Amino acid sequence: MPYISLNRVSYIYSGRSMPAVKDITLTFEKGEKIALTGTNGSGKSTIARLMLGLLKPQAGTVTLANRPIGDYSLVEIGERLGYVLQNPTQMLFTTTVYDEIAFGLRWKGVRGSELDKVCKNILKHFALWPLRNKMPLTLSEGQKQLVAICAVLALKPAYLILDEPTKSIDTFRKDILLNALQDIGHKGTGIIIISHDQEFTHRLCNREIKVFDGKVATDGSRC
Amino acid sequence: MDLDVRTKLFIAAIFSVLAIVYQDPVILGALLVILLPVLAFLKTPLGKFYDFRKLFYLYLILIIIQSLFVRGGAPLLKIGTIHLLTTDGLIYGLAVVMRFIILVGAGLILVACDTAKLLLAMSKMKIPYEIVFMIQLGIRFIPTLIGELSATFDAIQMRGADLRRVYKRKVFKVYLEIFTPLVFGILQKAEQLSILLELRGFRRYPERTSYKTIAMKKRDYIVIALTSAATMVFIFGAILYGKEQIPFNLR
Ligand SMILES: Nc1ncnc2c1ncn2[C@@H]1O[C@H](COP(=O)(O)OP(=O)(O)O)[C@@H](O)[C@H]1O
Ligand SMILES: [Mg+2]
Numbered sequence: 001m002p003y004i005s006l007n008r009v010s011y012i013y014s015g016r017s018m019p020a021v022k023d024i025t026l027t028f029e030k031g032e033k034i035a036l037t038g039t040n041g042s043g044k045s046t047i048a049r050l051m052l053g054l055l056k057p058q059a060g061t062v063t064l065a066n067r068p069i070g071d072y073s074l075v076e077i078g079e080r081l082g083y084v085l086q087n088p089t090q091m092l093f094t095t096t097v098y099d100e101i102a103f104g105l106r107w108k109g110v111r112g113s114e115l116d117k118v119c120k121n122i123l124k125h126f127a128l129w130p131l132r133n134k135m136p137l138t139l140s141e142g143q144k145q146l147v148a149i150c151a152v153l154a155l156k157p158a159y160l161i162l163d164e165p166t167k168s169i170d171t172f173r174k175d176i177l178l179n180a181l182q183d184i185g186h187k188g189t190g191i192i193i194i195s196h197d198q199e200f201t202h203r204l205c206n207r208e209i210k211v212f213d214g215k216v217a218t219d220g221s222r223c
Numbered sequence: 224m225d226l227d228v229r230t231k232l233f234i235a236a237i238f239s240v241l242a243i244v245y246q247d248p249v250i251l252g253a254l255l256v257i258l259l260p261v262l263a264f265l266k267t268p269l270g271k272f273y274d275f276r277k278l279f280y281l282y283l284i285l286i287i288i289q290s291l292f293v294r295g296g297a298p299l300l301k302i303g304t305i306h307l308l309t310t311d312g313l314i315y316g317l318a319v320v321m322r323f324i325i326l327v328g329a330g331l332i333l334v335a336c337d338t339a340k341l342l343l344a345m346s347k348m349k350i351p352y353e354i355v356f357m358i359q360l361g362i363r364f365i366p367t368l369i370g371e372l373s374a375t376f377d378a379i380q381m382r383g384a385d386l387r388r389v390y391k392r393k394v395f396k397v398y399l400e401i402f403t404p405l406v407f408g409i410l411q412k413a414e415q416l417s418i419l420l421e422l423r424g425f426r427r428y429p430e431r432t433s434y435k436t437i438a439m440k441k442r443d444y445i446v447i448a449l450t451s452a453a454t455m456v457f458i459f460g461a462i463l464y465g466k467e468q469i470p471f472n473l474r
């Protein structure tokens with residue numbers, strides 16, 4: 001049983017004449033590590049937003065754990081799928097880096113010393129601890145991206161969907177990120193990485209889906 | 224029909240002014256009925272109306288608020304001896320919403336125009352460039368901003384904050400928490416935009432030449448003449464209809 005599935009999904013943005021995604025069928029099993037690649041504007045981010053139920057397809061269906069994605073609330077989707085946007089600025093909304101990590105955990109009911117421990121661990125792991133009292137929106141692009149990733153990682157979703165996660169991250173922290181992803185991947189978390197960073201995806205993913213012009217060009221496993 | 228931007232500007236201005244001047248629901252209704260074929264004639268992308276669906280509740284609240292404060296007519300809803308809602312109230316509430324729709328429709332005529340041509344037209348009409356630019360910014364920047372804010376609100380909920388939750392106090396706390404960063408983010412974007420503007424030679428408009436050109440053709444003059452005549456007929460009709468409907472109370 002696939003965990004996430006897109007069945008003959010098409011999506012057209014309002015005011016556009018050409019669909020961004022055309023009749024796409026894809027299935028994702030639990031725990032898969034997938035690279036979603038393709039040229040700029042080929043529809044990768046749109047596919048991600050469709051999988052997350054953030055866009056409603058004009059044709060086709062999207063299901064998550066065998067239920068239509070439309071049956072879930074955003075909160076319920078967030079509990080299962082961790083999504084880091086291509087533009088991390090849009091998903092940073094707290095006053096400090098520390099709070100950014102703590103926000104979701106607090107809503108999950110994590111409190112006190114337990115909360116502090118989780119936040120401290122992840123921030124120290126990614127060498128972001130010195131920035132804990134800074135406002136996320138004032139950080140550099142790469143730092144913002146890492147904070148956004150950490151905020152989602154801390155919630156331990158079943159699947160991670162990262163849209164161009166390595167875009168502006170330095171090599172040192174990229175290695176840390178790779179190790180962290182390999183680690184949670186081994187523990188069974190599914191990972192979808194939208195990226196052109198072949199070196200990064202090759203070391204993590206065993207399936208590559210190439211998108212071209214809104215359609216799946218190739219979908220294959222790779223060792 | 225492919226009309227000059229200035230002609231479209233003229234038509235949009237007429238509808239906006241009439242919608243603001245008149246308050247009578249019948250006259251506003253008539254104006255709305257006239258606006259629809261005009262929009263079709265100008266090939267206005269009515270699909271954009273759909274973008275305003277999220278404002279539906281705002282309309283509803285507008286109707287309710289308007290309705291509550293207008294007395295007169297038969298009571299529709301009352302608590303004890305207090306008339307909460309009257310027929311007159313409801314009609315005026317509807318009038319406010321019709322006015323809103325007319326203004327949005329008139330705005331859509333301009334949204335559909337090529338922005339560069341619109342700017343050119345306005346500056347040829349000697350409207351200061353800063354004002355022209357602000358209008359352009361409103362048309363183009365605000366929808367983007369709304370899009371980005373809604374992405375942020377999606378992210379907030381996907382991080383576990385159930386904003387539709389019954390515990391209103393907790394939701395209020397979330398809004399309080401995210402308020403400063405949200406405003407900060409908007410200001411940050413505005414600042415980036417202003418830097419970009421400087422880099423691209425903002426305020427150099429009088430010295431700038433334009434790749435695009437605009438020209439009034441015969442049909443533009445015909446349409447403007449017809450629109451003017453129709454407007455007079457409309458105002459005359461409204462006066463005949465009575466009810467203190469002379470624009471600016473010229474009586
Ligand atoms: N919000 C939007 N409104 C209209 N068109 C969009 C929007 N987002 C993306 N598109 C269009 O959809 C197509 C696919 O975009 P996207 O999914 O972002 O591609 P990718 O992530 O592969 O670069 C592009 O042609 C893009 O211009
Ligand atoms: Mg993208």
